[in-house]
Amino acid sequence: MGQPALVTPPQRADYTIDQPWNDYTAADHQVWRTLFERQAALLPGRACNEFLAGLTGLGVAADGIPNFERLSEILLKTTGWRIVAVPGLVPDDVFFDHLANRRFPAAWWIRKPEEMDYIEEPDVFHDIYGHVPLLMDPVFADYMQAYGQGGLKAQSLGALTNLARLYWYTVEFGLIRTAEGLRIYGSGILSSKGESVFSLDSPAPNRLGFDLMRIMRTKYRIDTFQKSYFVIDSFAQLFDATRPDFTPHYERLKNLPDLGSGDVAPGDVVLQRGTLEGWADTADV
Numbered sequence: 001m002g003q004p005a006l007v008t009p010p011q012r013a014d015y016t017i018d019q020p021w022n023d024y025t026a027a028d029h030q031v032w033r034t035l036f037e038r039q040a041a042l043l044p045g046r047a048c049n050e051f052l053a054g055l056t057g058l059g060v061a062a063d064g065i066p067n068f069e070r071l072s073e074i075l076l077k078t079t080g081w082r083i084v085a086v087p088g089l090v091p092d093d094v095f096f097d098h099l100a101n102r103r104f105p106a107a108w109w110i111r112k113p114e115e116m117d118y119i120e121e122p123d124v125f126h127d128i129y130g131h132v133p134l135l136m137d138p139v140f141a142d143y144m145q146a147y148g149q150g151g152l153k154a155q156s157l158g159a160l161t162n163l164a165r166l167y168w169y170t171v172e173f174g175l176i177r178t179a180e181g182l183r184i185y186g187s188g189i190l191s192s193k194g195e196s197v198f199s200l201d202s203p204a205p206n207r208l209g210f211d212l213m214r215i216m217r218t219k220y221r222i223d224t225f226q227k228s229y230f231v232i233d234s235f236a237q238l239f240d241a242t243r244p245d246f247t248p249h250y251e252r253l254k255n256l257p258d259l260g261s262g263d264v265a266p267g268d269v270v271l272q273r274g275t276l277e278g279w280a281d282t283a284d285v
């Protein structure tokens with residue numbers, strides 16, 4: 001956050017606030033610029049075309065932290081989404097309700113210069129740079145809404161752990177196979193300098209074909225790069241997988257053991273089996 005620390009503006013019942021855009025300091029905008037330029041140098045040839053087109057279409061650029069209202073005007077015209085500012089992580093039900101109504105909750109604050117490479121909670125760079133460009137893609141935009149609708153349902157069925165894994169391994173850390181090769185679409189990767197290279201180039205992680213039930217059984221890492229990435233063939237594949245009612249899936253999942261983040265299981269489509277070398281002995285969640 002800015003120095004001196006900004007006061008978070010008053011919050012509404014749905015956790016939204018007005019983005020205090022005029023309060024960002026020159027140092028805040030400089031952090032954005034640095035993060036943006038690092039990724040701009042890396043992502044051509046690594047990020048999927050839909051992401052790069054979305055960035056351009058939104059006019060998200062190096063010049064500074066974007067104004068959410070300006071982005072929302074373009075998003076609304078393109079896919080009917082808008083961005084709402086929030087203080088940070090919001091409760092699951094609030095998060096799902098926003099997505100189900102085509103509102104993307106984005107943190108308004110930006111990390112400090114000494115936290116360029118790792119933050120514990122999403123900031124405006126992760127949320128806007130990482131997530132929002134793909135909301136310009138009509139199919140991905142529909143997937144995100146379907147996820148929000150599914151979230152409200154999963155909560156009522158006690159299956160949030162399973163559904164949250166789907167978000168993690170697709171929206172946050174997904175890879176996509178294209179005619180030009182493997183590309184990134186997951187926002188957790190796209191907003192990370194280290195993982196933008198690691199996820200595609202390192203021999204360490206597994207790269208497995210997308211499989212809805214398999215993913216919903218798989219634990220993940222929150223403190224290191226992922227041990228496994230799941231690869232989709234298209235956003236249509238992703239959206240189609242989320243079309244059916246998950247109730248029978250959740251019933252079956254209750255009788256299936258969880259898989260560790262680095263496991264390779266019978267039936268996996270193994271695009272690349274990782275060496276799994278180099279992870280500290282920390283736990284999956």
Ligand code: HBI
Pocket residue numbers: 086088089090091092095105106107122163164167
């Ligand atoms: N809140 N702002 C914000 N951003 C998220 O990505 C988010 C959240 N609340 C809950 C949540 N994600 C996840 O735990 C759910 O997808 C399960």
Ligand code: FE
Pocket residue numbers: 122126127131172187188
């Ligand atoms: Fe995220």
